[in-house]
Amino acid sequence: MDLTFTPAEEAFRAEAREWLEANVPVGLPSGDTAEGFALHVEWEKKLFEAGWSVVSWPEEFGGRGASLWEWLIFEEEYYRVGGPQRVTQNGIFLLAPTIFEYGTDEQKARFLPRMASADDLWCQGWSEPDAGSDLAGIKSRATRDDERGGWVINGQKTWTTRGAFCNWVFGLFRTDPEAARHSGMTYLMVPLDASGVTVRGVERLDGDEGFAEVFFDDVFVADDLVLGGVNEGWGVAMATTSSERGLTLRSPGRFCAAADRLVDLWKRQAAAGEHPERIDSLRSDVAQSWMEAEAYRLATLADVTGLVNGVSQGARSSLTKIFWSELDVKLNETALRLLGPAAELIETSAGAVDGGAWMKGFEFALSGPIYAGTNEIQRNVVAERVLGLPRK
Amino acid sequence: MNFAFTDDQLLFRDAVAEFFANECPPEKVRWSWDDEVGRDESIWAALAEMGVIGLTVPEAFGGMGMNEIDLLPILTEAGRYAYPGPLVETVAVVAPLLAESAPAAIAEKWLPGIAEGSVIATVQLDGQPFVNDMHIANLLIAQRGEQLFAIPAEHVRSTPQVSVDGARRLFSVEWDEADAELIVSGEAALQAVNRAFDRGAAATAAQLIGLSEQMIAMTVAYVVDRKQFGVPIGSFQAVKHHLADAELKVSFARPAVWAAAYGLANSSADVDREVSMAKCFASDAAEVVARKALQTHGAIGYTTEHDLHFWLKRSWALASSWGDAAWHRRRVAHLLLDA
Numbered sequence: 001m002d003l004t005f006t007p008a009e010e011a012f013r014a015e016a017r018e019w020l021e022a023n024v025p026v027g028l029p030s031g032d033t034a035e036g037f038a039l040h041v042e043w044e045k046k047l048f049e050a051g052w053s054v055v056s057w058p059e060e061f062g063g064r065g066a067s068l069w070e071w072l073i074f075e076e077e078y079y080r081v082g083g084p085q086r087v088t089q090n091g092i093f094l095l096a097p098t099i100f101e102y103g104t105d106e107q108k109a110r111f112l113p114r115m116a117s118a119d120d121l122w123c124q125g126w127s128e129p130d131a132g133s134d135l136a137g138i139k140s141r142a143t144r145d146d147e148r149g150g151w152v153i154n155g156q157k158t159w160t161t162r163g164a165f166c167n168w169v170f171g172l173f174r175t176d177p178e179a180a181r182h183s184g185m186t187y188l189m190v191p192l193d194a195s196g197v198t199v200r201g202v203e204r205l206d207g208d209e210g211f212a213e214v215f216f217d218d219v220f221v222a223d224d225l226v227l228g229g230v231n232e233g234w235g236v237a238m239a240t241t242s243s244e245r246g247l248t249l250r251s252p253g254r255f256c257a258a259a260d261r262l263v264d265l266w267k268r269q270a271a272a273g274e275h276p277e278r279i280d281s282l283r284s285d286v287a288q289s290w291m292e293a294e295a296y297r298l299a300t301l302a303d304v305t306g307l308v309n310g311v312s313q314g315a316r317s318s319l320t321k322i323f324w325s326e327l328d329v330k331l332n333e334t335a336l337r338l339l340g341p342a343a344e345l346i347e348t349s350a351g352a353v354d355g356g357a358w359m360k361g362f363e364f365a366l367s368g369p370i371y372a373g374t375n376e377i378q379r380n381v382v383a384e385r386v387l388g389l390p391r392k
Numbered sequence: 393m394n395f396a397f398t399d400d401q402l403l404f405r406d407a408v409a410e411f412f413a414n415e416c417p418p419e420k421v422r423w424s425w426d427d428e429v430g431r432d433e434s435i436w437a438a439l440a441e442m443g444v445i446g447l448t449v450p451e452a453f454g455g456m457g458m459n460e461i462d463l464l465p466i467l468t469e470a471g472r473y474a475y476p477g478p479l480v481e482t483v484a485v486v487a488p489l490l491a492e493s494a495p496a497a498i499a500e501k502w503l504p505g506i507a508e509g510s511v512i513a514t515v516q517l518d519g520q521p522f523v524n525d526m527h528i529a530n531l532l533i534a535q536r537g538e539q540l541f542a543i544p545a546e547h548v549r550s551t552p553q554v555s556v557d558g559a560r561r562l563f564s565v566e567w568d569e570a571d572a573e574l575i576v577s578g579e580a581a582l583q584a585v586n587r588a589f590d591r592g593a594a595a596t597a598a599q600l601i602g603l604s605e606q607m608i609a610m611t612v613a614y615v616v617d618r619k620q621f622g623v624p625i626g627s628f629q630a631v632k633h634h635l636a637d638a639e640l641k642v643s644f645a646r647p648a649v650w651a652a653a654y655g656l657a658n659s660s661a662d663v664d665r666e667v668s669m670a671k672c673f674a675s676d677a678a679e680v681v682a683r684k685a686l687q688t689h690g691a692i693g694y695t696t697e698h699d700l701h702f703w704l705k706r707s708w709a710l711a712s713s714w715g716d717a718a719w720h721r722r723r724v725a726h727l728l729l730d731a
Contacts, residue, residue, distance in 0.1 A: 001396065283722070287725035301647070376633070380633075
């Protein structure tokens with residue numbers, strides 16, 4: 001057991017820290033509005049130019065071939081200096097691992113570099129009006145078109161995060177309606193500027209236009225936009241959702257940085273001297289949130305040790321998803337209680353503490369137990385696939 | 393970075409687990425409840441033979457000279473089998489304390505006996521009202537303010553206290569300084585006490601992990617087997633979610649306990665915080681797991697005929713020994729917020 005990083009890894013950390021401290025933008029507006037999104041894309045391009053957008057990818061695709069440990073270090077430093085949420089995340093963290101695993105060489109060359117450079121911006125197309133937790137119940141169809149060599153899509157996707165601002169969507173479409181529920185689906189990548197695609201933004205709980213509905217009316221996609229095999233989409237999609245639940249989407253650096261900011265908020269509130277009883281009564285809650293972020297960091301170190309030794313997390317990624325999503329809610333709730341009557345003020349209010357970031361963070365955190373498979377579904381997965389309880 | 397145990401550490405642990413599986417089955421735990429002494433000398437002797445009792449005794453005194461990273465996985469197995477003997481006191485706390493802080497004469501007097509299994513040691517720090525296993529101990533290490541003493545058992549007057557866990561043997565003790573040997577005093581004593589407390593808390597946390605894992609295993613076996621409405625009750629979502637919550641708590645307490653072992657073995661600058669986080673999470677986890685296990689077993693779990701109550705009651709006892717979750721959470725809050 002050795003919980004230290006090597007001198008080379010520490011040098012990598014120092015290099016990342018130096019660049020990030022000099023370049024991370026402060027006070028970017030939310031990336032879930034049209035104007036905020038554009039500013040975030042500018043930042044992502046700057047990250048890419050400096051070689052920091054996808055550190056763990058091979059150099060030929062725009063990365064720097066960093067190890068998983070170095071990726072974790074980069075994430076720690078990124079969030080420590082207050083780096084903004086990555087609006088490229090659905091591409092670089094979710095689709096990319098799936099392309100690395102299932103993509104053809106042509107697909108890798110075509111999609112990965114443009115994803116890394118934020119020239120292509122990807123959203124996910126899983127949920128449909130009648131298929132949420134029951135993802136295998138999707139109805140959007142892709143029908144074979146032999147003449148043109150591809151597929152014709154009809155149907156609707158919904159809750160597509162940042163769909164109104166992206167130019168590509170990936171997701172599952174039913175290609176064999178006769179097949180059993182989990183068969184007969186194919187994983188397709190669809191340009192949102194294709195003829196027949198309509199995108200309608202939907203305002204989220206926090207007031208941003210972060211959601212979208214995507215309608216497909218006779219949309220043609222060529223065969224080279226199929227990821228993995230035809231009718232084998234379910235297995236391919238499971239690789240993406242496993243990334244979404246686990247390590248790649250939500251690295252511990254993000255939560256550790258938030259926990260440190262919570263400790264800092266407690267100290268500022270205590271120093272301000274108002275409502276000392278309330279501040280004092282929240283000491284243990286602040287400590288608990290800090291420890292949960294630290295526990296997530298430690299669990300990740302154990303998981304990555306397993307990964308570099310060839311042991312995959314498997315269904316245990318569902319435990320990870322439950323833990324980080326619920327700790328994020330608790331952490332932000334604790335911050336709001338520290339703020340007391342100021343908690344309700346949002347970013348457009350002059351009196352908001354920290355620019356209303358805590359209410360924004362709370363509202364965002366509330367989506368965590370819902371997206372990427374609700375925590376109820378995750379608990380079923382834990383019971384059935386980690387503990388071995390019967391499905392029925 | 394390598395957050396894992398070595399193959400040797402895992403082999404040692406597995407050997408001890410196999411020993412407990414054979415020598416400390418639930419019937420043996422039940423015997424510990426019913427028997428007046430409740431401790432099987434042959435188990436202690438065999439553990440000494442395997443090197444477990446002398447694990448933390450320096451090699452110069454006949455021990456293995458190993459540290460917490462080697463020890464805590466073994467204590468997890470002791471917890472899993474609800475073994476009631478004083479491993480935390482003798483192996484995790486007293487032996488390292490004597491090796492680090494005692495004058496040579498005192499160390500030479502007691503450490504070789506600990507390593508060979510002939511000396512059982514127990515401990516009482518300020519704030520700990522009761523002493524474990526005084527009835528079989530040869531040596532008591534006790535704090536009095538800024539002094540730490542070694543008291544041979546024949547000079548200790550003890551009064552039994554009865555724990556909800558009938559396998560535990562607790563005592564109130566009295567002794568006179570005239571019969572005690574001074575180990576260390578002043579600031580050095582307080583530092584030694586702090587280290588001893590951290591070691592006891594982390595070792596107890598490791599036992600709680602094993603207890604929790606075993607309660608989950610027993611409950612999984614029960615809900616797969618038990619049928620109601622014509623199907624295993626483990627197929628019901630309400631039951632699944634109880635068990636998923638239990639597994640969640642243990643899964644994120646476990647790495648905190650291993651990190652505390654690492655912090656102790658490497659004298660980390662943040663070892664107090666690391667240990668308190670481990671004990672806080674392990675205590676919380678065990679309490680949640682115990683509740684879920686009982687609820688999921690239903691009425692059969694609410695009897696003393698079923699074995700589950702051995703694990704429930706050990707969990708309750710250990711969750712509040714060496715600082716309960718609230719105490720350790722306050723300690724972490726102090727370290728984070730008052731710095």
